[in-house]
Amino acid sequence: MFKAVIISKDEAGQHAALEEISKSKLPEGDVTVRVQCSTLNYKDALAITGKGPVVRKFPMIPGIDLAGIVEQSDHPEFRIGDNVVLNGWGVGEAHWGGFAEYARLKGDWLIPLEPAFSPEQAMSIGTAGYTAMLCVMALERHGIAPESGEILVTGAAGGVGSIAIAILARLGYTVVAMTGRSSTMAEYLQALGASRIIDRGNYGEHGKPLVKEQWAGAVDVVGGQVLANVCAAMKYRGVVAACGLAGGMSFPATVAPFILRGVTLAGIDSVMCPKAERIEAWQRLARHLDPAVLSSMTQSIALTDVFPASERLVAGAIRGRLIVPISSN
Numbered sequence: 001m002f003k004a005v006i007i008s009k010d011e012a013g014q015h016a017a018l019e020e021i022s023k024s025k026l027p028e029g030d031v032t033v034r035v036q037c038s039t040l041n042y043k044d045a046l047a048i049t050g051k052g053p054v055v056r057k058f059p060m061i062p063g064i065d066l067a068g069i070v071e072q073s074d075h076p077e078f079r080i081g082d083n084v085v086l087n088g089w090g091v092g093e094a095h096w097g098g099f100a101e102y103a104r105l106k107g108d109w110l111i112p113l114e115p116a117f118s119p120e121q122a123m124s125i126g127t128a129g130y131t132a133m134l135c136v137m138a139l140e141r142h143g144i145a146p147e148s149g150e151i152l153v154t155g156a157a158g159g160v161g162s163i164a165i166a167i168l169a170r171l172g173y174t175v176v177a178m179t180g181r182s183s184t185m186a187e188y189l190q191a192l193g194a195s196r197i198i199d200r201g202n203y204g205e206h207g208k209p210l211v212k213e214q215w216a217g218a219v220d221v222v223g224g225q226v227l228a229n230v231c232a233a234m235k236y237r238g239v240v241a242a243c244g245l246a247g248g249m250s251f252p253a254t255v256a257p258f259i260l261r262g263v264t265l266a267g268i269d270s271v272m273c274p275k276a277e278r279i280e281a282w283q284r285l286a287r288h289l290d291p292a293v294l295s296s297m298t299q300s301i302a303l304t305d306v307f308p309a310s311e312r313l314v315a316g317a318i319r320g321r322l323i324v325p326i327s328s329n
């Protein structure tokens, strides 16, 4: 038997609870992993609270990320005792995920844990941090360099935003952090490396198709009207890496920034991202993320705490990252 968070659905709706289940119930896969640590991402919080249509099969163990040790493997790349990390691939949505003592997975989904990181540090990064790195890599791929100008990061005090600021600042970019919590988060965001903080204020309201050119690059986790207004304020040939929908799924923009300023909107998807790019992102995280900065943005919670923490995360009330240690040996 092992402990797991289980989301089930009946006539009364969706429920999430900590339960004990038999290892014989683990889904198909060629690698069994003893989970050492997981983490609470925005998507996990949507799944657990039922506030977003994340879960595609019931019952489901949520948790889109995990770090652990291989306990059994029929996959040629992995042996018993290997330290591995999993991010995405529909795990925690359509395949049982990381909020459990054990997971059975496809070996093709796993990557080796970067030697620079402990399982807890890898989960402190998690999908949020690996996505932040994918955003930075997209800006670079489209020619944005530190000398191009200021980079705006929206949803700055959240998981993706916090790690994006830390990486960009470490790489020498001038980072401007946009937050809805400027009165309480300014000191935190400056310590991560933001050169200045701006309040989200009326960025969420309908704006003009084009406004004064301000940003050479942007990492946007908010979507909706905020993303439209970010696009309208990009410098000529600026690049926006769009990865989130914390403020909404819509995109009420015009084509003006794209056809008059040559702005690029680069879409970022971490879930199905090819393995080679994931490995590159994790290797670069090991090089460019200061472990002290990472620990300053991370809090640890127990598996039993994921339920209230999910409510707070969806409400935008969590700062940085939440890890969920599961087994220590």
Ligand SMILES: NC(=O)c1ccc[n+]([C@@H]2O[C@H](COP(=O)([O-])OP(=O)(O)OC[C@H]3O[C@@H](n4cnc5c(N)ncnc54)[C@H](OP(=O)(O)O)[C@@H]3O)[C@@H](O)[C@H]2O)c1
Binding pocket: 041, 042, 043, 127, 128, 131, 154, 155, 156, 157, 158, 159, 160, 161, 178, 179, 180, 181, 200, 221, 222, 226, 242, 243, 244, 245, 246, 247, 248, 268, 269, 270, 271, 313, 314, 315, 316, 317, 318, 320
């Ligand atoms: N594309 C991908 O593969 C991928 C991967 C990871 C995450 N994501 C998405 O990226 C987004 C952020 O994820 P996360 O893990 O960073 O979540 P998070 O830790 O909850 O942070 C989200 C931040 O967005 C801001 N925010 C929250 N509600 C908002 C609202 N109604 N309007 C405007 N801003 C709001 C808040 O920033 P402030 O406190 O600074 O105001 C909040 O801290 C989510 O939508 C998530 O699904 C996508």
